[in-house]
Amino acid sequence: MKNKNLSSLVIIDDDVDLLELLSSFFRQRGYNVSSYEDARVALAEIEVKKVIADVVISDLKLPVMSGLDFIKRIRTFNAVLPIILMTAEGSLEVAVEAIESGAYDFVLKPLHVPQLLISVQRALFLNQVQVENTNLKNLFNEQDFLGLKGVIGKSPGFKKAMELAKRVSSSQANIIIFGESGSGKEVVAKAVHELGERRSGPFVAINCSAIPENLLESELFGYAKGAFTGAVGSKIGLFEEANKGTLFLDEIGDLALPLQAKLLRVLQERKIKRIGENTTRDITARVICATHKDLKKEVEKGNFREDLYFRLNVIPIHMPPLRDRKEDIIPLSEYFLKKFSLINNANIKGFTKQAIKRLETLAWKGNVRELENAIERAVVLSNSEYVDLEDLPLADLGNEEYKAESGESSISLFSINAIMSLEDVCKKYIEFIFKKNGFAKEQTAKELGIDRKTLYRKLKELESVEHTIQ
Amino acid sequence: MHILDEHKKKYLNRRISEIEELKQSLGVDDFDIAINIGHRLKGNGETFGYPIISALGISLEQAGIAKDKVKLREAIKQLEVNVEENLKKIH
Ligand SMILES: Nc1ncnc2c1ncn2[C@@H]1O[C@H](COP(=O)(O)OP(=O)(O)O)[C@@H](O)[C@H]1O
Numbered sequence: 256m257k258n259k260n261l262s263s264l265v266i267i268d269d270d271v272d273l274l275e276l277l278s279s280f281f282r283q284r285g286y287n288v289s290s291y292e293d294a295r296v297a298l299a300e301i302e303v304k305k306v307i308a309d310v311v312i313s314d315l316k317l318p319v320m321s322g323l324d325f326i327k328r329i330r331t332f333n334a335v336l337p338i339i340l341m342t343a344e345g346s347l348e349v350a351v352e353a354i355e356s357g358a359y360d361f362v363l364k365p366l367h368v369p370q371l372l373i374s375v376q377r378a379l380f381l382n383q384v385q386v387e388n389t390n391l392k393n394l395f396n397e398q399d400f401l402g403l404k405g406v407i408g409k410s411p412g413f414k415k416a417m418e419l420a421k422r423v424s425s426s427q428a429n430i431i432i433f434g435e436s437g438s439g440k441e442v443v444a445k446a447v448h449e450l451g452e453r454r455s456g457p458f459v460a461i462n463c464s465a466i467p468e469n470l471l472e473s474e475l476f477g478y479a480k481g482a483f484t485g486a487v488g489s490k491i492g493l494f495e496e497a498n499k500g501t502l503f504l505d506e507i508g509d510l511a512l513p514l515q516a517k518l519l520r521v522l523q524e525r526k527i528k529r530i531g532e533n534t535t536r537d538i539t540a541r542v543i544c545a546t547h548k549d550l551k552k553e554v555e556k557g558n559f560r561e562d563l564y565f566r567l568n569v570i571p572i573h574m575p576p577l578r579d580r581k582e583d584i585i586p587l588s589e590y591f592l593k594k595f596s597l598i599n600n601a602n603i604k605g606f607t608k609q610a611i612k613r614l615e616t617l618a619w620k621g622n623v624r625e626l627e628n629a630i631e632r633a634v635v636l637s638n639s640e641y642v643d644l645e646d647l648p649l650a651d652l653g654n655e656e657y658k659a660e661s662g663e664s665s666i667s668l669f670s671i672n673a674i675m676s677l678e679d680v681c682k683k684y685i686e687f688i689f690k691k692n693g694f695a696k697e698q699t700a701k702e703l704g705i706d707r708k709t710l711y712r713k714l715k716e717l718e719s720v721e722h723t724i725q
Numbered sequence: 726m727h728i729l730d731e732h733k734k735k736y737l738n739r740r741i742s743e744i745e746e747l748k749q750s751l752g753v754d755d756f757d758i759a760i761n762i763g764h765r766l767k768g769n770g771e772t773f774g775y776p777i778i779s780a781l782g783i784s785l786e787q788a789g790i791a792k793d794k795v796k797l798r799e800a801i802k803q804l805e806v807n808v809e810e811n812l813k814k815i816h
Contacts, residue, residue, distance in 0.1 A: 272736050273769045279732070316764070343768035365771030365779050368726045 262379050263287040265306065267297045267313040267325070268341070273366070277312065280368055281375075294320040298328050308336060310378045312371070315342035315353065326356045335385040337378035341366060391597050403446055407590045410580030412573075416443060419572050424451035429522065431507070431567045432545040434574035437624030440545040441505065443574055448501040453541060456500025459493050464509035472514060473530055482531025494527050497540035507567070508548035508559060519563045577619040577626065587623060588614050591630035592642065601634050607643045617648065632680050649687075685713050728774050734815050736773045740766075740808045747785070747801045751794060759789030759797055766804075777807050 264286045268274045271292065278290045289306055291297040294317050300306040311329075315322035322340050329336060337359035342349060350361045359381065360374045400406045400414075401421055408414065423430055424447045432440045441460060448458045466474060473482075477492030493502055504510075510518065521527055522542065526535040544567050553559035577584065588606065596603040606614065619625050633646035689699045700710040743762055750758035766782025781804045788796035 270765050270769055272739060273772065275735070276728070276732055276769075276772065280726075341768075343764055364768030365776075366768070368772065 261285055261287045262309045263289070263307040264375065265297055265301065265308040265311045265313075266290045267294050267311065267317065267322070268292070269314065269317050273314075277366075277368070277371075280372075284372070293317070294322065294325040298325060301329070302332060309382050310359075310375055311336060311338040312375070313338060313340055315340050315344065315349065322358075323353065323356050326353075326358055330357050335382065335389065337382050339371070339374050339378060341371075387597060387600075401446070401450065403449060405590070405594075406442060406446065407587050408580070408583045409586060410575075410582040412575035412580045413439075413583055416572050416574045417446060419570070420446045421450050423447060423570050423572075424449075426570075427541065429567050429569045430543045430572060431550075431570070432543065432572045432574060433550075434545070434547065435576045435620075435622055436547045437622035438574045438576055439623050440547075440574055441503065442623075443572055444501070444503045444543045444545060447543060448503075448541075451541075453500050456540075457497055458501050458503065459497040459540075460503040460505060461493055462505045464506035468511045468514060471510075472517070475514075476517075476527055476530055478530035479532040482529070486531065489529070492527065492529065494521065494538045494540055495536065499539050500541075502540040502542050504542060504544045506546055507544040508546035508550055508553055512558075512560065515560045515563050519560065519566060522563075522566055577622045581615060584614055584619070584626065585611060587626055588630055591627050592634065595631045595634040599634055601637070602640065603634055603637055603642060604640045605642070607641045609644050610642050610647055613644055613647050628677065628680065632677055635677070682713070682716065685710070689714070730815050733773060734812070736769075737808050737812045737815070740778070740804070744801060744805050744808065747797075747804075751797060751801075754792075756789040756792050756797075759785045763787075763789055763800075775807075775811060778804070781807065 264281050266274060266277050266281070266288060267290075268277070269292045274290050274292065278288045281288050287307070289297075289300070289308075291300075294313060297306075297311075297313075298320070301308055301311075313322045313325055317325075320328075322338075322342075326338050326340075329338065338357070339360045339362060340353045340358045341362050341364055342353075343364040345363055353361050359378050362371055362374060400408060400417055406417070408417070420430075420443050430444075430447060432443050434440045434443075444460070445458060448454060461471075461474065463471060473490065473492070475492050475494060477490045477495060478486050480486060480489045496502075504518075521538065524535075525538055527538055528535050550559055550564050550568070554561050554564050588611075592603060592605065595601070614626075621628075629648050630642075633642045637643070637646045685699075685703060688702050689696075696707060696710060696714075700707045703710065705713075747759060747762060750756070763782045763785030767779050767786060768782070770776065770778030770780075770782055781800055784796065784800040785804070788794075788800055
């Protein structure tokens with residue numbers, strides 16, 4: 256039985272003495288070694304029998320199939336496997352030819368075995384980096400929707416939204432995307448951009464609720480030098496920056512009324528004026544808006560201009576909340592699991608049955624963003640090859656079904672703000688366990704598996720954010 | 726690098742049968758045998774801790790290419806002496 260944690264070497268040399276010496280040398284150092292006198296046999300075993308090879312060491316001059324021919328054949332089905340060639344021909348030409356044929360390194364006979372070991376260790380490192388790279392690339396290539404990298408989903412609601420995005424991508428019509436926070440509105444906007452002719456232009460995104468009104472105006476329109484105190488130079492706005500591309504205005508429902516009027520004018524005239532300038536400039540950017548609000552209601556309440564609403568609402572795309580497209584939860588979870596295990600170099604293979612059930616029953620109020628954060632946290636915290644219940648969030652307040660089933664108390668880990676960074680999740684988790692244990696520090700530290708000193712430090716950090724959590 | 730006696734002994738014993746092969750090749754004018762064996766000894770002698778065997782490998786290979794029987798005979802003789810001496814050191 257081969258131990259899968261060891262590195263596997265394939266050694267090829269018709270010199271039986273060296274073959275035995277090298278095999279025993281590398282075995283003693285914990286390598287799995289397969290040795291061959293004939294390169295054809297080695298090739299067949301690697302190609303057909305899938306003998307594992309992380310690195311190959313091969314003699315150059317072999318009867319029948321030479322080391323160079325061996326490399327050429329290997330490269331037809333494996334582009335990355337590092338091959339170290341050994342030769343007693345010390346000429347530069349041979350070395351150059353070997354490297355040009357795709358050898359990783361070239362060592363001279365008589366062999367200095369420790370030097371060969373160093374070359375093998377380097378090659379292994381290279382191999383590992385290359386394999387990780389290929390895995391990441393494959394991950395982004397294999398699981399896509401409409402040819403979009405890293406966009407996952409198979410539920411009817413998701414497909415409907417994405418297919419509509421594809422259909423409108425080649426038109427000029429205004430698009431507004433409705434959906435709860437974290438449901439993937441920006442993913443849809445990017446899809447419209449990527450699938451249409453504007454993909455070669457820039458995709459510029461701005462969250463309208465995150466920036467104060469006066470700043471937002473100069474961000475969007477830009478300004479001329481001296482337009483206001485502090486305007487020492489001129490600045491181009493995002494409408495111009497997104498030239499020939501897409502401008503994504505997120506949380507448009509939070510746009511102040513005066514700016515709504517200005518946006519309406521831009522959409523009607525397709526022209527802008529920088530603040531403090533009289534000349535108008537044509538804009539070529541396509542504008543895509545998004546909001547988590549019910550804009551019709553906002554219109555009724557007088558918070559949103561009706562004329563702008565009608566102008567934007569030409570093609571509405573609705574991204575349903577994750578709880579209404581449960582079919583997407585597991586494919587998304589698996590995708591995030593692979594992504595974060597690759598990023599964190601954690602060899603996590605999947606979820607236990609109970610974990611899958613929990614993922615499917617949670618309410619995911621923060622939608623895909625919350626799911627993504629939860630899986631990242633699970634990957635970081637998990638101690639085993641499979642993510643289990645203990646690595647996942649507990650039931651949330653919205654999830655009556657789970658609460659009833661588990662008898663969980665009403666203190667909930669994710670009840671206050673569903674969208675949190677990993678750091679915030681850790682803090683909240685500590686707070687949660689602390690409260691659950693009636694503020695008993697000893698017990699809390701024990702349950703968290705940290706020492707009391709660390710707990711005190713964490714609690715101190717918590718105190719500074721306590722008022723925001725309350 | 727430390728090479729175990731067990732490996733060295735096996736290595737030297739293999740040379741003994743090779744020396745027989747080399748001697749016979751002289752009788753039939755087959756120089757390829759000297760070229761091949763010489764090439765291999767050049768590549769492995771020093772690795773096993775026997776730089777002289779590597780040097781003799783070079784002589785064998787070159788004499789084989791030159792089809793120089795006198796030099797070949799001389800190199801084979803020296804190889805035989807060297808292998809026997811080294812074997813004695815292990816026993
Ligand atoms: N279908 C999807 N496939 C993969 N990742 C997704 C998908 N939908 C959302 N995400 C991820 O979830 C997070 C939130 O998505 P985002 O589009 O920013 O949401 P919103 O704009 O609605 O707040 C992002 O990290 C995004 O990459």
